[in-house]
Amino acid sequence: MLIVPEREIAALMTEADAYEAVEAVFAAMARGEAVNFPVIREAIGHADALYGFKSGFDRAGEVLGVKAGGYWPGNAAKGLTNHQSTVFLFDPDSGRPAAMVGGNLLTALRTAAAAAVSIRHLARPEAKVLGMIGAGHQSAFQMRAAARVGNFERVVGWNLHPEMLDRLAATAAEIGLPFEPVSLDALGAEADVIVTITSSFAPILMAAQVRPGTHVACMGTDTKGKQEVEAALLARARVFCDERAQSVSLGEAQHAVAEGLLAPEAITEIGAVIAGLAPGRQSAEEITLFDGTGVALQDLAVAARVLEAARASGKALEVDIG
Ligand code: NAD
Numbered sequence: 001m002l003i004v005p006e007r008e009i010a011a012l013m014t015e016a017d018a019y020e021a022v023e024a025v026f027a028a029m030a031r032g033e034a035v036n037f038p039v040i041r042e043a044i045g046h047a048d049a050l051y052g053f054k055s056g057f058d059r060a061g062e063v064l065g066v067k068a069g070g071y072w073p074g075n076a077a078k079g080l081t082n083h084q085s086t087v088f089l090f091d092p093d094s095g096r097p098a099a100m101v102g103g104n105l106l107t108a109l110r111t112a113a114a115a116a117v118s119i120r121h122l123a124r125p126e127a128k129v130l131g132m133i134g135a136g137h138q139s140a141f142q143m144r145a146a147a148r149v150g151n152f153e154r155v156v157g158w159n160l161h162p163e164m165l166d167r168l169a170a171t172a173a174e175i176g177l178p179f180e181p182v183s184l185d186a187l188g189a190e191a192d193v194i195v196t197i198t199s200s201f202a203p204i205l206m207a208a209q210v211r212p213g214t215h216v217a218c219m220g221t222d223t224k225g226k227q228e229v230e231a232a233l234l235a236r237a238r239v240f241c242d243e244r245a246q247s248v249s250l251g252e253a254q255h256a257v258a259e260g261l262l263a264p265e266a267i268t269e270i271g272a273v274i275a276g277l278a279p280g281r282q283s284a285e286e287i288t289l290f291d292g293t294g295v296a297l298q299d300l301a302v303a304a305r306v307l308e309a310a311r312a313s314g315k316a317l318e319v320d321i322g
Pocket of ligand 1: 083107108111133134135136137138139159160161164197198199200201202204219220221222292293294295
């Protein structure tokens with residue numbers, strides 16, 4: 001069995017690789033070649049932690065595995081990352097463990113890649129202004145990935161905790177784009193693409209604040225109860241997601257569906273757009289909204305790429321498990 005430690009991941013995975021892996025596996029899902037299994041996520045009654053598994057199988061790519069981990073809110077005080085995860089890959093022919101791959105950086109890269117995939121396939125090609133809502137750990141990854149696929153000329157941002165906006169300013173400077181902190185009204189009025197990446201449990205962005213033609217990638221809502229945008233926005237938008245079952249149960253669409261504002265069948269899995277099986281944006285005026293909940297197959301796809309790179313560069317540790 002091979003081990004690829006967390007410390008090696010940055011050198012083994014690029015944003016471009018993450019984008020390719022995620023786009024390809026979304027399309028494989030749409031073609032019925034790859035499947036996610038039901039998610040387990042539980043409060044363990046220790047260290048205030050949430051712990052769970054996301055697993056799946058990509059039959060075409062022969063990638064079988066599970067991401068295990070969760071959220072330990074007390075970690076930051078110990079100098080550790082709050083979100084902890086590890087990906088385990090198995091040999092699909094024998095079930096034997098094939099690899100253990102650090103999953104923390106990969107989670108950020110694959111989540112940002114999903115938003116970028118949605119931007120490339122759904123945003124208007126002439127989109128110039130990127131709006132960022134959220135300034136936490138994931139936000140920097142999101143901004144970099146969005147900028148890689150869009151021709152953005154500037155970034156506007158809002159965060160509940162304004163002292164965190166420095167992260168957005170620093171990331172924009174790193175990628176060479178001007179950044180301006182703005183009100184939510186101004187953000188909605190100016191942005192062509194909006195990425196939401198917060199841990200909010202109440203709507204931040206209202207339907208009336210979003211102008212026609214905008215693409216919104218809702219990336220923070222990955223748990224029952226979380227919410228970043230007003231449910232009415234989903235009723236107004238053409239809605240896409242990574243996986244419909246997750247979108248309606250723990251994604252941004254959970255609220256609009258529960259309120260009867262959106263039929264689950266009206267949500268298109270983005271893989272179908274990538275694979276040419278469903279249309280994406282249908283007019284320059286419509287609002288497109290991507291509900292990115294984060295599926296196992298994204299984790300497995302990026303971990304499999306890392307494993308390949310680690311093998312090629314001799315960065316994987318080999319352990320004899322008998
Ligand atoms: P973080 O803790 O570093 O940052 C949290 C962000 O949310 C900050 O911008 C903070 O100001 C904001 N925030 C906190 N409480 C809020 C509230 N009540 N209302 C509005 N904003 C609030 O977290 P992170 O690592 O950047 O992750 C952000 C979110 O993305 C989390 O909800 C996380 O679970 C989610 N996430 C989703 C996926 C996915 O695949 N969809 C993957 C990873 C993380």
